[in-house]
Amino acid sequence: MKAARNETHASRAARFVGDEERARWHDGALWFVRERRDQAAARVPEWETLRQRAAAIKRHVLSDWATYLEQFEERAQSCGAVVHWASDAFEHNRIMLRLLRERRIERVVKSKSMLTEECGLNPFLERHGIAVVDSDLGERIVQLRNEPPSHIVLPAIHLRREDVGELFSEHLGTPPGLSDPEALTEAARQDLRGRFLAAQAGITGVNFAIAETGGIVVCTNEGNADLGTSIPPLHIASMGIEKLIPRAGDLGVFLRLLARSATGQAITAYTSHFHGPANRGELHIIIVDNGRSALAARPEQMDALACIRCGACLNTCPVFRRSGGHSYGAVIPGPIGSVIETARDPALHAGLPHACTLCGSCRDVCPVAIDLPSQLLAWRRQLVATGASDRTRDIAVGALGRLLASPRAYRAGGAFLRWALNWTPGWLERWIGTWLPTLRDRALPDAPGASFRARYARRRKTGIEHGSDATGGTRGPR
C-alpha cells in the first residue's frame, strides 16, 4: 500500500485520528511500551552513563570509520565469511539475487531487517521468482496483509487481535472469529516451522558488527533468526555501514541498552553471535551504504547514525502515537525516521520534520542520546533554505516572524487579538474551526483584561495589580 506522492504526514494523520477510538487505543498501546522502558531503565542506576558511553563509542567509530570497516571485513573473512559491499539498495538486491540464483534457491526465510525493507528486497526477489517468508510474527502479519510494517520493532502494533484473527483465518485456516493471541501465535508457529524446515536460505539483519572479531550479533525474542540460520545451509546478513562497534566488550554497553529501550526487557531471548559460517554452511555479509555516508556528511544530522533501531523514540513521540507509522509514508517512521528519511528524499519527505512538536521526549529516551529535536529543527531551516518546504507554512511563519520582530506590530496585534477574543461570536468560531485545526475541538480562550506589558507598567507606577483595563474588558486573569 504505497502512499500517494501528494499526501503528507498531516493528511494521513488526519485520517488516522478520524477514527478516535482506534487512535486512542494506538496511543495507549505505545505509551504502555514506553512505560515498560521507563521501568527497566530505572532499575539500572548507571543508565545515564551507559547512554553517554554508547554515544561516545558511536562517535568514535564514525571518526575512524574506514579503519573499522576494513578491520571488520578482514576479520570476518578470516572467520570464513564472505563480505560484499553495496553502495545502494539496487546493488544490495542484485547481490542477494546473484547469491540465491547461483545456488538455485527459491525458498528463503527472513528475520526482521529494516535495512532489507529499505531496499525493497521482498518485492524485488518475488519479481525474480524467489519466495521470501518473513518469519518475525509481526512482519509475517504485515506481509500477509501486503502492507509495510508500521513500527520498526513492533511491525503490527497498529492491528487489533481481531484483525490478526481475520487475517489468519484467511491465510492459515484458523477458525473464523478466533482472536486469542496465544492461539493465533500457535497457528503461526506451526505454519512457520514448516517453512523454516523447507527454507534453502536464511536472511537476517545485523544488530551489531564487531570490528575486532569480525562477528555479527543478531537479537530476537522469537528465535526466528536462529531457526532461519541454523537449518538452511546459507546465511546472508545485511548490515548498514553504521552498525559497527569496535570491540566485543562494547556489546556490554549496547546490549544493556537495546532491549530495555525497545520493550522493557533486560535482554532479548536470543542474542546470537555469528563468527563465520556453520560447519558445512556459508555466511555472506552484505555491507550497505544506501545514503548512510551521505548522512554522515551532514554535520547537523550525522549523530542520527548512532541509532540502534530500538524504537523508543517512536513509542514516546506524541505525534507517532496518535498518527501511526503508516502516516509517515516512509520505511522508517517516527522521530528517527523523520531525520534519516528526509535525508534520503528531501522533496518527498519535506513534511516529516514538521510532524513534530519539539517536545524533546525522543531525545530523553534515546539510548544513544541522539538529539533528535535539534536535528529536526535543523532540517526545517535547511528545507526552507532549499525551497523544499511547504509554501503556505513558510508564508505564515514568515509573517509571524515579522510581527514578532516589530514591537509596535506586536502590541497592535495583541490589542486586536484581545478585542477579537471578546467579540468573536460562536458561529464565527465554529466556522474558523472547520479550517483551523487548533479550533476544531477547542473553544477560544477568554481575553485577558490587559496585556502583560500594560499590567507591568502599571504595577511599576502604582505598585498595584489592576484587574480592569482601558480597553473596556472587565474580566481579567484570576
Added chain:
Amino acid sequence: MGRAEILASIARSAGLRPAADLPDLAGPWTSYGGSPRERREAFARAVEEAGGRCVVVASHAEVAERMEEATAVIPKPRCVSAVPGLGDSWETIQPSIGTDPSTLADIEWAVLPGAFGVAENGAVWVRGEALPHRALIVLPQRIALVLPADALVDHLHHAYARLRFEGRGFGSFLCGPSKTADIEQALVIGAHGARSLTVFLVETREPDA
C-alpha cells in the same frame, strides 16, 4: 565498485567528523550483591522475569531425576541431551558435521550445557562447540540448560571480559523461553523457539567427562 565507492564517500566527509576517543570498557557498573548467593538470587529472579524457571540442584544426578519427572509422559517424547551423565533414557546426539537439522525437528526436550549465566538479566551463554548442532537452541520444544552454580557473573561487562572470540565459531545468550508480543502487545510465551526454558544451577562440580 561498491567497496571503493563507499570508502571514498566516507573519506570525502571525514573532515567533518573530528577524532573522538574510544571510551574505556571499565565503568560504574552495578554489581549484584557481590556474594555468590546474592548473585544467584538475582540471576534466578531475572530468569523468572523472562518467563523461565531456575532450579538449584545438588548434582547432575539430580538434574537427571528432575528431567525424568518432567518427561514421564506416555508415550515418552524424544529427549536428547548434550550434557553427559543424564542416564540411558536420554539420547545423546553426537556432534557431527553432517547432522541434518531436520532430523532434530521432533525433539521434545533438549538438555544443553551452559557456560555461564549473567545475574543482571538471567541470560546463559551457550557455546556452539558444546552443541551437536546449533539448531538445538531453537528447534526443540522445551530446553533445559545446565551450568555450575558458581558460574555466574554480575553483568554483561563481566560476561564479555570472560568471552574470547577467536576465529570461527558460534555462541548465543539464551534468556528464558521464546516469546512475542506482536499481537496487540499480549505477551505469548513460546513463539518459534522453545516453549519453556529451565536453568539448572548445579552445586557440585562434575569432573570433566
